[in-house]
Amino acid sequence: MAIVEADSGRENPQPQTAPLIVHVVRQFLPNRGGLEDVVANLSRQTLRRGYRVRVVTLNSLFTAPEDKLPACENIDGIEVVRIPWSGSCRYPLAPQVFRHLGDADLVHVHAIDFFFDALAWGRMLHGKPMIVTTHGGFFHTRKYAAIKKIWFRTLTRASARAYRRVVCCSASDLKQFSEIVPDSVLIENGADIGKFADTASRLARRRIVSIGRFSVNKRLDHLLDAMAVLKGRDPEWHLDIVGAESDRNRVDIEGKIESRDLTGRVTLHVSPDNETIRRIITAASLFASASEYEGFGLVALEAMSAGLLPVLNANDAFQTLAERHAVIRLADFTSPETAATAMESAYADLACRPHALRSELLDAARGYSWDIVAGRYIDLYRSLDIAAAESL
Template sequence: MAIIEADRARENPQPETAPLIVHVVRQFLPNRGGLEDVVANLGRQTLRRGYRVRVVTLDSLFTAPDKKLPPREDIDGIEVVRIPWSGSSRYPLAPQVFRHLADADLLHVHAIDFFFDALAWGRLLHGKPMIVTTHGGFFHTRKYAAIKKIWFRTLTRASAMAYRRVVCCSASDLKQFSEIVADSLLIENGADIGKFADTASRRARRRIVTIGRFSVNKRLDHLLDAMAVLKARDPEWHLDIVGAESDLNRRDVESEIESRDLTGRVTLHVSPDNDSIRRIITEASLFASASEYEGFGLVALEAMSAGLQPVLNANDAFATLAARHPAIKLADFTSPETAATAIESAYESLSREPDIVRARLLDAARGYSWDIVAGRYIDLYRSLNIGAAESL
């Protein structure tokens, strides 16, 4: 949201009579990631449309569990409540969530985790109507795949019965969740297309950006393997890795870079702010992701909005986006040679028609504006008789 919109939300808070949407999500700002961005952008847009918004989340980041965040905070007009938790980051236990729901008109749960199950089984305690957005479920890696499938078809199916609607944020999620909830609804995620809008280099350059958490499923090792091939073919290639520590920390990624003799050809940027990321993007022409699993592919859309040519691993979410937007190039990143060739081909195409390619990318990204996507959520809220007066 533009700065002026954030200021308007703070200066003109919604009246106490406005409907209150309580978003429940395991991680929120100041953490950065796809899930956090979705909830923040939806919350801001919902405020503009006359609702009150609260986010109930955990009181520390998974990357720094011992550093407690403020228990309450106002972020762009969004009331943020943080609660203690225990257990694993995969399934954090936080029963105090029930203390912050009494005045809610609707609970909007994000992701399939403890909150999803606990609020379903505790619905007689809180008595609130609920919807859930899937955000990829819990199939981000193939680890424990058999157990996950059993869990999904038993406990997840039972918990889903407590929700008025199950909202899937990608076609792959819809295919999966329709197996247990026949009337699952598709509302694809929005992208903050203004954040890095049209900032990529105007001149085609052999410089690649990848953005995302340093998670095992992002397969930075595969991307670095492809980068090693590119470097051998042309030493001008450069890769900027942008993200926050997660399953992998800074030292893990640095070791992967050093082991491939890519020091000087790969630059690591740990948790930079948006202004810093924008400066990195201005020097680049391509975006690459070797991720083996994505819930939707939000970061690819943000890259497109910047004018970066995406070259993406052919996972389900990226393949769905590419089928819709031919400007996206797919590659098999399990083969370094194949991926490197795909990146070179994308660069050559961009070099021949830089303005045409850029226009296609920017046009494709516009369809995912949060203004459009939030409107679909507002329609859903109103269909559940949770309405508000517009306050633009």
């Protein structure tokens, strides 16, 4: 989970003649998560480059569907429009999206869900050029894997034909989507490397931070199993779990902590603000994720920018990052003993050469700054004959 703080009092400074990019995404601020962070940061960067930006999203959070959010809001200069929805959070139905595209110069859809399919099949109604960013598709868990593959090769393939470009945010996404869209392009997600920059403990400490939604695929059970092993080896180990409730809530996680006799060794932080997260990171040296699936691995990069040494489950996205950055440690979190040993080894290396490893972590994270990534998106927008603003 990457957390973005909003300032709803700022007005959009762009003239009405500036080109309008409409982002369509199922969840946005004030919700907290990787997808929301990507859209918010890209929107801010696009505004700075002279475009107007609108985000069309659902009018409630999946964690609190009965609590309706404002229909219209201005957040950091971003026009936010929220629309009613029904059905499942896995495939929310929100046909009112078509009402908010009429003045768009480009529609940028995020993720492979109802919006992706509906705007593709309804393109004769809105007539707008569109691109889509994959954000991991819908393979975040292995559940219904056979049905998902059939859906992907039929309906997803057909819907993708309506888009000018399919943008993959990770090498694993590119490998997958190239099977149905051979000209898919790769623009990896950016990371907010300034948010927690260089805040991790200067001294090696047996303290671990894990940040992410409380969802099934994050496999907090595996992380807690590894923590139980660490506690048995050295009682100084401590884990801070930071995240927002999703398909697992506070009670679920607290139950897992208590059942492993980890009370006092694991602290749970539910939806803290950035300043609180910063204080948590200041006391820690390691970052850990047992996630079995990631669209890109954004949170690991933000941890690296803070100076936390990552120990990550060897899923496809994390393997790709580790191939590029040798400082990242991979482990098999399905084996608690193996994962615990990997974290002990990471701590030992950090204790031996703290300055060299910290420098390596910060240097690796800089290459994913949003300024660089947004520039790639702007180049793509321009290549599709989307007019550039006069101020560019």
